[in-house]
Amino acid sequence: MxxxxxxxxxxxxxxxxxxxxxxxxxxxxxxxxxxxxxxxxxxxxxxxxxxxxxxxxxxxxxxxxxxxxxxxxxxxxxxxxxxxxxxxxxxxxxxxxxxxxxxxxxxxxxxxxxxxLRKQPAAHTALLLASAVAWFTGNVLLALGASSTAVLPWWFAFLVVTIAAERLEMTRLMRRRPGAQLALHLVLALLAWGAALSALAPRAGGVLFGAALCALSGWLLAFDIARRTVRAEGLSRYMAVCLLSGYVWLAIAGVAWACTALGLGARDIALHALGLGFIVSMIMGHAPVILPAVTRVKLQWGNFFYLPLAALHLSLIERLAAGSFNFQLRAQGALFNALAIALFAATAVGAALAWRQRHGPRRVTSTRP
Structure with missing residues (x-):
């Protein structure tokens, strides 16, 4: 073989x-x-x-x-x-x-x-390196037997900084206010500081980490190109809807993360508003562009992509809002979360088959969106 x-x-x-x-x-x-x-x-x-x-x-x-x-x-x-x-x-x-x-x-x-980074010195590749270091740090702590309070912030920092770097790359040609990029770097530095402090002082570290998530949400809502492309048509609008809705969940996650650190019962909201509401929304938004670049298999765009996105957000509302007062609704929301992810996977497969049926077995030649 x-x-x-x-x-x-x-x-x-x-x-x-x-x-x-x-x-x-x-x-x-x-x-x-x-x-x-x-x-x-x-x-x-x-x-x-x-x-x-x-x-x-x-x-x-x-x-x-x-x-x-x-x-x-x-x-x-x-x-x-x-x-x-x-x-x-x-x-x-x-x-x-x-x-x-x-x-x-x-x-x-x-x-x-x-x-x-040596091959392509740029702000976004520097952030990608920072995200890699965050993943490595979390894994070393895991190997040393550290608690989830110490490990999880680093793992989430890995994913959050990766997404921030990708958004910085995809919007690098936009005009921004002076100091916008410096502000982003400061916010992500606070995120790393919060992750590091979580192992030593979980209360202060958690509050700082949550505040950094909220600040990042504000930065993305203010400066990301999605604010403009949401008024476009087709795939561009879909991606913008995914991104903007994800940024809202990011803010919710930040508030819940800080509340959890202060002893309030918001752990499920913190983890899954961030892991599902933000990160999975980013996956759904970027998949029609990233998947063809990585797998060389193109997807046929269609409004049917909105179905799993709507299912994800509605199931999250049930799980994190209603589920905060009723464990049965929380479990039902979690089940619908899983079904939304399965629906998205089926949608992607169907879109690949639809493109192949319409255009034949040609393959994508580019490696980056």
Missing amino acids: NPRVALGGALVACVAASLLAGIAGGLLRVGIALPVAADAPWLTRAALSHAALMMCGFMGTVISIERAVAFKHAGAWLAPLSSGLAALALLADAPQLAALLFVLGSGVFVTVNVLL
């Missing part, structure tokens, strides 16, 4: 296993078990490792794949391969091996980003 085909198949399997197990584990955490696997040992492990599977096994591997495609060097593929195998190790009840593989993968990822 062609080594590239074998590697691609292995990575797809790791990504799929991480996502499916992470979702299944998340559902179990709110009392919903899959009937076909209710007694499976891996399901309990998936529930215990829900955050690691979703943020490192799934998102970390996907982002590493995108960066390896951009870097165009065989060694860069060690990062996604390591993080993907780490997810499988978690499911196989080998947490120490998984932690070491996460450290290895994120360490390689930092090296790749250092080399990319």
Whole structure:
């Protein structure tokens, strides 16, 4: 078998296993078990490792794949391969091996980003390196046995700073007010400071981290190009709707994160307004552009992409608003969250098939949007 085909198949399997197990584990955490696997040992492990599977096994591997495609060097593929195998190790009840593989993968990822920054010195590539360092830091803390209070802010910082860097790159030609880019860097520095402080002083660190999330939401709402493209048509408007709605969830997550640090019962809101409301909205918005660039398979745009987006936001409202007062509604909202993600995956597959049927088996030639 062609080594590239074998590697691609292995990575797809790791990504799929991480996502499916992470979702299944998340559902179990709110009392919903899959009937076909209710007694499976891996399901309990998936529930215990829900955050690691979703943020490192799934998102970390996907982002590493995108960066390896951009870097165009065989060694860069060690990062996604390591993080993907780490997810499988978690499911196989080998947490120490998984932690070491996460450290290895994120360490390689930092090296790749250092080399990319040397090749393309720019503000957004510097932020991408900072995000890689955040992921590596969180993984080292995991390997050292640190608590989730110390690890989770670094993992979220990895994803949040990655998104901020991508938005900075995609809007680099926009005119901004003087000091706007400096303000962004200051906000992200506060985010890193909050993550670091969370291990030593969880109350102060959590408040600072939440405040930085709110400030980042304000920056994005003020300066992102989505404010203009929301008045466009077709794919541009869809992406803008995804982005702007995600920025609102980012602000909600920031407030909830600070409230949680102060002892109020807003942990589920903090984690999932950020993880689902913000990050998954960004995935839905960027997927029609990023997926063709990475997989060379083009998607046929259509208004049907709005269906999973609407399902995600409505299910989040049920889970985080109504679910704050009723555990059954919270569990039902979590189930609908999972169905919204499944609907988006089905929509993407359907869009790829529709493009192929309309245009034939031609492939995308560009590597970046």
